[in-house]
Amino acid sequence: MTTAFGDLLLGNQRYARSAPRPLQGIARAGVTIVTCMDSRLDPLGMVGLRLWDAKVIRTPGGHVTADAVVGCILSTHLLHVHRILVVQHTRCAMASGDDGALRAKVAAATLADLGSLTIGADPDQRARLQADTTMLRDQPLLAEGVVVGGFLYDVDTARLEQVS
Ligand SMILES: [Zn+2]
Numbered sequence: 001m002t003t004a005f006g007d008l009l010l011g012n013q014r015y016a017r018s019a020p021r022p023l024q025g026i027a028r029a030g031v032t033i034v035t036c037m038d039s040r041l042d043p044l045g046m047v048g049l050r051l052w053d054a055k056v057i058r059t060p061g062g063h064v065t066a067d068a069v070v071g072c073i074l075s076t077h078l079l080h081v082h083r084i085l086v087v088q089h090t091r092c093a094m095a096s097g098d099d100g101a102l103r104a105k106v107a108a109a110t111l112a113d114l115g116s117l118t119i120g121a122d123p124d125q126r127a128r129l130q131a132d133t134t135m136l137r138d139q140p141l142l143a144e145g146v147v148v149g150g151f152l153y154d155v156d157t158a159r160l161e162q163v164s
Contacts, residue, residue: 020051020052022051022052025079026079026080027052027053027054027055027075027079027080027081028052028053028054028080029049029053029054030080030081030082030083031047031049031053031054031055031081031083031084031085032054032055032056032057032071032072032075032076032079032081032083032084032085033047033054033055033056033057033084033085033087034057034058034059034062034064034068034071034072034084034085034086034087035056035057035058035059035062035085035086035087035088035089035153036058036059036060036061036062036087036088036089036092036094037058037059037060038089038092038155040089040155041087041089041153041155043056043058043087044056046087046153046158046160047085047160055071055075055079055081057071057072060094060119060120061088061092061093061094061095061120061121061122061128062086062087062088062089062092062094063088063094063120063122063128063132064086064132064133064135064136065120069135069136069139072084072136072139072142073139073141073142076142076143076146077143081143081146082143082145082146082147083146083147083148083149084136084142084146084147084148084149085149085151086129086132086133086136086148086149086150086151087151087152087153087160088125088128088129088150088151088152088153089152089153089154089155090152090153090154090155090156091155091156092125093105093121094119094120094121094122095121095122095123095124095125095128096121096123097121097123098121098122098123099117099118099119099120099121101121101123102119102121103117103119125152126152126163129150129151129152129163129164130150130163130164132150133148133149133150133164134164136148149162149164150162150163150164151163
């Protein structure tokens with residue numbers, strides 16, 4: 001087995017000594033957060049929530065992808081979710097250009113050729129956020145009464161702005 005994960009397994013040993021162990025997989029605050037994979041984001045902390053409070057679905061850009069939609073649907077039927085926040089953020093690479101620009105950025109950084117990989121980048125972030133939240137609101141398989149909001153998180157000020 002590779003030792004590339006040794007420090008992380010060590011970290012887990014420390015964590016397991018005192019980690020909270022909620023017995024149920026529900027979202028105690030009734031919230032699902034769809035947000036970007038960016039390491040500058042603390043999805044729970046940014047809205048004052050903690051472990052056990054919310055479902056968190058992370059995608060590149062915080063885009064509401066097909067898998068994210070499935071997660072939202074299931075969370076509203078099985079996990080007590082009645083509010084969904086879609087949170088995209090400033091300075092996001094996924095909003096810095098189109099797929100061609102991002103592939104060129106990767107090529108410049110590592111010389112890797114991503115070929116025709118579909119990345120799903122979208123430089124019109126606010127329009128994308130609007131479209132993603134509208135698509136979720138129109139999703140007929142969400143549980144009844146679910147509220148969907150679209151938000152932009154500013155990585156410089158840590159403030160959330162409701163966009164849709
Ligand atoms: Zn991002």
